[in-house]
Amino acid sequence: MISEPFSSTSDPAPRDAARCGASRRGGTVIRALLAALLAVPVLATLMPQPAAADFRLCNRSSSRVGIALGYKDGNAWSTEGWWNIGANSCETLLRGDLVARFYYVYAIDYDLGGEWSGKAFMCTREKEFTIRGIQDCLARGFDRTGFFEVDTHEQKSWTVQLTESKTSQADTGTPHLPPMPPPRP
Secondary structure, three states: OOOOOOOOOOOOHHHHHHHHHHHHHHHHHHHHHHHHHHHHHHHHHHOOOOOOOOEEEEEOOOOOEEEEEEEEEOOEEEEEEEEEEOOOEEEEEEOOOOOOOEEEEEEEEOOOOOEEOOOEEEEEOOOOEEEEOOOOOOOOOOEEEEEEEEEOOOOOOEEEEEOOOOOOHHHHOOOOOOOOOOOOO
C-alpha cells in the first residue's frame, strides 16, 4: 500500500487555504441569510393586510374636541369618554369589527364652545370614564348628556365626520334606545 507521507509539522498551507475558501463561502452564505432576514420586514409591509374594521371619528373642525361614545356592551349600554381629538384629525374609538348597528356620540368643542349632541340620553362625567348603564345617571352621581345617533347600517367599520356646522344627526331620526323617564327635578 502506497501512502503519502503525513507529518504534524508539515506545511499547513493547503489545508488552511481550503478552510479559507470554505470561510469565504460561509461568509457569503451568512451575508445572504442576513440580507434575507433584513428583507422580511420590508416584504411584510408589501403583503396585503386585512382591512381594519373600526369605529373612527374625524374632527373636520378648526377646534380641539372631546368625544364621548355610547354603545351596547353585551346586554347593557355603556358610555366611555373622553377622547381628545385635535383639529382636522382622526382617532379610532373602537377597534375591530363593529357588533351593533347603532352607536351614540357626544362631542364638545374645547376652543369655541358648543357641542354636537342629540336626544339619546346617556351618562357621562367630566373626567375620563367608562360607565355601565344609562339609567339614573344623576342619582348615580353622573351627568345626563344627550348623544346623537350614528346608524352604521350594520357595516363592519364606520367613520363619523364632525364638521363646523354642528348640526346634530340625532335630529333626523328617532334614537333606538329604551324610553327614558323625564329628568328628576
